[in-house]
Amino acid sequence: MNQKQFLRPIVDAAALSAPLADYNTADAVEYLNALPLPQATNTLAALSLPRAVKLLEAPELQHAGALIAALPPARAAALLGLMADDRATDIVHELDDAERARLIPLLAPEARRSIQLLLSYPPNTAGALMTTEFVAVPADWTVAQTMQHIREVERSRETVYAIYVLDPHSRQLLQVVTMRRLITGEPEDAILAVAQVNPPVTVNPLLDQEEVAQLIRRHDLLAIPVVDAQQHMLGIVTVDDILDALIDESTEDVHKFGGVEALDKPYMQIGFLEMLRKRAGWLSVLFLGEMLTASAMQHYEDELARAVVLTLFIPLIMSSGGNSGSQATSLLIRSLALRELRLRDWWKVALRELPTGVVLGAILGLLAIVRITIWQLAGLHDYGEHWKLLAVTIGAALVGIVTFGSLSGSMLPFVLKRLGFDPASASAPFVATLVDVTGLVIYFSIAAMILGGTLL
Amino acid sequence: MNQKQFLRPIVDAAALSAPLADYNTADAVEYLNALPLPQATNTLAALSLPRAVKLLEAPELQHAGALIAALPPARAAALLGLMADDRATDIVHELDDAERARLIPLLAPEARRSIQLLLSYPPNTAGALMTTEFVAVPADWTVAQTMQHIREVERSRETVYAIYVLDPHSRQLLQVVTMRRLITGEPEDAILAVAQVNPPVTVNPLLDQEEVAQLIRRHDLLAIPVVDAQQHMLGIVTVDDILDALIDESTEDVHKFGGVEALDKPYMQIGFLEMLRKRAGWLSVLFLGEMLTASAMQHYEDELARAVVLTLFIPLIMSSGGNSGSQATSLLIRSLALRELRLRDWWKVALRELPTGVVLGAILGLLAIVRITIWQLAGLHDYGEHWKLLAVTIGAALVGIVTFGSLSGSMLPFVLKRLGFDPASASAPFVATLVDVTGLVIYFSIAAMILGGTLL
Known part of the structure; x- marks a missing residue:
């Protein structure tokens, strides 16, 4: 903003709405979004009613609730009455109880009735999304x-x-x-x-x-x-309401899969504390779950002390289980969301994931055996006299863990759906946590079998 | 299918199309999808041209390319010519070169021109998605x-x-x-x-x-x-082409985030070998990356041998870094996809993730310290005489690793975008791998600082 613009009195309606005159709705919305709230409110108040309605109806307009709440109540009610009722309802949703109580009685009876009807449906349902203007x-x-x-x-x-x-x-x-x-x-x-x-x-x-x-x-x-x-x-x-809803839903799904509570606002608009709350909850729950790995490790502390070499591969083995699990989960979440698969198809999936997991595990196991052999023979690291048995242990553990990861990662969305949760709540971190503890048990059991009497 | 239906000769056109008479398009498509290919082809051949066109135009119809290729060429060309040209182009895309060479010359000149134009645009662009029928x-x-x-x-x-x-x-x-x-x-x-x-x-x-x-x-x-x-x-x-494209794209994004190459067919229709190929590639790449953890561990083998107690918390600490990273990545992938943030905003995000990571890490660190203290005092496990220092080490390491995870998880989509890749390629397993190796280094460095002279 240059100095001349800055010196204009901010109550001058013509000056305020002037920059918007040449903009189409989408650009005008971007302009409003960039203004601080008081200035955006004054600008909106200076526009003609039909123009202001157009801007308020754009789903990209940010803080629409705050703008409506900051306008003189009579004008706010007039704008809400002229807007599409589904969008007006979205805005009323953003108001607090006091603001609603002030504005709703000022609405024309017809607009009031349809907004109150729409307010009564739970979010993300056809009722909440619909318009009565057909x-x-x-x-x-x-x-x-x-x-x-x-x-x-x-x-x-x-x-x-x-x-x-x-x-x-x-x-x-x-x-x-x-x-x-x-x-x-x-x-x-x-x-x-x-x-x-x-x-x-x-x-x-x-x-x-x-x-x-x-x-x-x-x-x-x-x-x-x-x-x-x-x-x-x-x-x-x-269809355009559905387009908006789908874009929001796919954002929500990616957030959930990443292990965050879905954000309903753009990243930079979430307050610091709100952001912490959205992330700390799941992160702490996962952390408490993951604490079981410490318990599992404690259980094998003697083995670890006798064969420190076993610890070297713990991160590698655990992450492979988590990765194969998150692959399988991502595939099944979408198949269930798109209704390609039904709940009753779980066993068909299990029958596919079992051999898939075995082969994937064998591929990784082979890579690990090659890696250990090369390091040992090239003198890059000494894994001790039983290095061949160690390599076989790692290879076998990978087959077991990747199979378990693929199987449990693919079954988790079914289990969640069966329990009435959204299958998309099966996040990658959740699967990883699930697989980690079992992965350790599989690893140490196989190690005990193969290395018992030699290293252990 | 009951026995009576089974005994009907499969070449009887009236009998074949009869079950479809009462179905709307969507249901008829489901019916066709459930038939084996030869029977589906015969059924399609028995329908009137306009009905067959309607079914072929439904994006839910599976194996549309195989169906067209199996029909008599003259009928296949007639159907392609009557279809919306964008959908006809999608089907031609599924044909192999020999099938295309046989069918395209049979098309009417106008249909041929528009299909050839549409075939020339790269997939997922406006040109590939458009129709010339406006x-x-x-x-x-x-x-x-x-x-x-x-x-x-x-x-x-x-x-x-x-x-x-x-x-x-x-x-x-x-x-x-x-x-x-x-x-x-x-x-x-x-x-x-x-x-x-x-x-x-x-x-x-x-x-x-x-x-x-x-x-x-x-x-x-x-x-x-x-x-x-x-x-x-x-x-x-x-808008309906866009709706289809968005649904496909959000499937692709979830698959990518899960660390799988995007599948272009429903889960149960992917062959076993194709499924392996889609998953083994990324899984192996991640595995090779994760092998660096083994190298990092080898580097600290002496410390590990002296203080086995340190190994007990490795899975817990590593997974916390991965989880916080995958949270941050999922938030930023969507913000970049929705154009809420631009490439140049990376430093604003970094400035937010830094304090967020510190606080999240402090919360987890506190949980860990409480856990160790309770176990030690209640006699559930003996972490040795330096257990207080050990608890402080774990707490401090968690602050460091969660901060690093949040920062690198949030920056990865920006880096990928800057390098010209899709930010959505930043998968949860990729972030976890990135964070794991550094996480180990952070852990052992902090341990050396705090425990040097006592446990180490």
Whole structure:
């Protein structure tokens, strides 16, 4: 910002909104995001209502709740009333109770009712994601009547490309007409004449957003109707809401797989303490689990004292178990999320992971044997007189541990799903911890078998 | 399948297509997927052309390439010509050279040209994802002319909801008109009168699909035009293609983060050898890297022999470094993918991870000190006369290692991006390997400092 701009009084509405005049919505949002909150609020207050609504509706706008809360309540309520109700609900979600109590009574009755309905659904469900602003017409209308209706309500509807045909009496959903089919119809045709032949694909408001996304994708829809048990329409979930939801969900999945509680804000916007809380929890739980490795090691302390050479390979062996486990887990998490595999398919997976693990373990075991042999023969390190037996021990332990890692890594998502958790909660660190303790036991048991009487 | 169905001759077309008659496309695709290839081919051959096209266009259909290759060439070419050209191109991608050479000459010239154009773009780019079947009209047309044109071409266009207005002479893209705006226009209005005010958002054919998705999302589009350097339209990428691409990409990201080469087929469809290849490569590379831990341990073998008690905590300490690293990596991978952070922001992240790592390390260090103290005082294990110094060593090592893990885990995605790799290639096992070797060095250095003269 140059000095001249800096000297402008910040209450000058024209000056404040001037830089935004040439921007499209996405760029204007970026500009607002870069301003400190008080200035961003003043800028938003200086814009025309329709422009401000456009910016507030952009999911990329940060601190939308704080902006609404900082605006004069009458203006804030006007903006919320003009916005798409699903986005308005998202913003109301960000407000604290006092702010909600102040704003909601100021809303127009219709906007208030739909926002209160949407607020009542749990997050990440079709109900929470839907908008109530769709186009519905009675089944006794013609194409021309429908077209005229759409022209009149177009501005207040999130999409007009899917038109829902309701029973004129019971108001139950009968059919869906796409705009494509509508415009090819003759004006005097009955609306049902251009409707799709198949019964409409609908969802229950409590369905998880990931399943909604799968349905939208499978049936190539632009929107999916959300209905109650009596087939009355509650709203629609549009493809762009699903796009946003999927991007958020895949962020969440990567975070979970990395062993962090999902962050709902960009990295740089999370406060220091919040960031600690999101990470310390899991890290401590894993640490407590991993403490069992210390107990396992204590159990083998005598063996360790007699054969220090065994300790040299502990990190190598443990990490191989963890790595093969995290590979298997990542494969199965996605297969379960994409519904390629069902819970009952667990044994098919186990039957595949068993030989896969054995072969992978054999490959790593061979590498280890070659490594030890080369170091020993080239004089790089002396593993003692029983180095051949040691090499065989390491090789055999790797086969056992990688097999165990692959098997348990692939079964963990099934177990979590069976227990009612999200299979994506099976994080790489979680699998590694699970495999580490058992890995040590496998290692020392094999060492006792092969080296008993010589080194041990 | 019951016996009666089994006894039907498999060449009976009516019998083959009969079970599909009542299914919608998605269910029919599931039915076909469950059949062995020869039967699926016969079923597909028995369907009407439009029905077969619908099934082949479903991205969920498996082995579409094998099905097309197994059909009589004339029918295969007819089906490819009738399909959306982007999907037809995907299927041609699955064919081997001989099959392509046999089929492509049989295609109608227009279909052949557009498939050959699409085949020429690298995978995962706007060019590879786009369709050439869009609606474009010259800028001197009226709303009524445009509407009439859409009614005529509707069936052969992937979307008619975005209409591209071209300069009548140069054929450069001037504006975009949405169907929403078109139907609100008066028939005699010029098409430009209902066009959007802002210049159209366009992409280059070589842009990565993830960036295309971000633009579609940011600007809330149903399709985005792909243009060459002279603003001539090459095609459009629609939101449903992006939805498919995003789901594939998030699968790929989870696989990569788990340390597997991305699978392009469902888990159960990957052959045993292919599965081994996808996993053995990374696993072996990580194993070779992890071998450095054995070298590091060898270097400290004397210390280990003198103080076996130190080895008890090696797995615990190493895994804590890996876990904190994989947390940090998962956070930064997503922030970079979502463009929340740029390459130049690396130092801001480093400045945050440093104190975060110190505090997280202190929490774990404290847990470890408490654990050792309890075990020692309760007589569960004897850590020797210097157990207090040992506890301090473990605590201090955890602070050092968790800080190092957080810092290097967060910097790795930046380094990969700087080197031109996908930041999502920073897998949890990769980070763990990176942190393990350094972790050991940190541990033994701190041990030497604190325990030098007593235990060491």
